[in-house]
Amino acid sequence: MSGNTHKTQTALPLSTIHHTPTPTVADQVFDELQKHILTLELPPSTKISETEVANKMGVSRQPVREAFKRLAKLGFLEIRPQSGTKISLISEESVLRARFIRIALEVHTCQAACDRLTPDGIKQLRDLIELQRAAVSANDRVTFHKLDDEFHQKICVLADVGYVWDLIRDSKAHMDRIRMLSLNETSQRFALEEHIEIVDAIAAQDTEIVAQVVKKHLSRILTLIEEIKATNHSWFTDGQP
Numbered sequence: 215m216s217g218n219t220h221k222t223q224t225a226l227p228l229s230t231i232h233h234t235p236t237p238t239v240a241d242q243v244f245d246e247l248q249k250h251i252l253t254l255e256l257p258p259s260t261k262i263s264e265t266e267v268a269n270k271m272g273v274s275r276q277p278v279r280e281a282f283k284r285l286a287k288l289g290f291l292e293i294r295p296q297s298g299t300k301i302s303l304i305s306e307e308s309v310l311r312a313r314f315i316r317i318a319l320e321v322h323t324c325q326a327a328c329d330r331l332t333p334d335g336i337k338q339l340r341d342l343i344e345l346q347r348a349a350v351s352a353n354d355r356v357t358f359h360k361l362d363d364e365f366h367q368k369i370c371v372l373a374d375v376g377y378v379w380d381l382i383r384d385s386k387a388h389m390d391r392i393r394m395l396s397l398n399e400t401s402q403r404f405a406l407e408e409h410i411e412i413v414d415a416i417a418a419q420d421t422e423i424v425a426q427v428v429k430k431h432l433s434r435i436l437t438l439i440e441e442i443k444a445t446n447h448s449w450f451t452d453g454q455p
Contacts, residue, residue: 343365
């Protein structure tokens with residue numbers, strides 16, 4: 215009897231995947247709505263409907279429905295069949311959770327950057343700071359907010375942990391509405407100076423100082439929440455997210 219065994223090859227019962235272009239229509243609807251929610255162009259308690267959004271954006275209701283579900287899961291929409299859909303109030307609890315997560319991630323990222331950034335990497339960060347300085351001088355808070363995000367993302371990428379930014383971006387969304395409410399010329403200048411301190415600490419490869427500065431930078435929101443609640447109390451909820 216032969217010691218060789220004959221194996222039959224079983225065809226895998228898998229279907230062909232048809233690649234869809236990215237981003238999908240639902241992704242685009244989601245991104246557009248989230249952008250306007252975070253910049254407060256769609257302020258808390260604003261009522262919106264699938265039909266209205268679909269008509270305005272020239273799409274069917276299905277991708278809008280998908281986007282609504284994603285936004286609701288993130289805590290930005292309240293979908294109530296009986297009373298309609300509206301932009302959620304700002305949850306202080308969600309903001310504090312986001313701050314905790316962001317500090318944990320960014321402290322380690324900036325400490326990694328101390329060892330990994332090259333002189334060219336430092337120059338790239340300083341170039342971004344100069345663009346931020348110009349935005350502050352023009353009191354252009356939308357541009358400053360964009361450049362602020364680019365600065366923190368760039369540190370992740372240059373530290374070779376670009377994937378961390380995906381986690382930070384998702385968790386920080388609840389902080390962004392607070393940031394947009396607070397971005398006046400004074401708060402922009404504070405943020406700019408702290409960005410300079412972060413780059414200086416990274417360039418000096420001082421992991422202790424960079425941790426202190428990042429914690430200070432991301433903890434400023436604690437003061438901002440109280441200031442903003444005093445004048446925009448109706449936009450906040452005291453309950454759990």
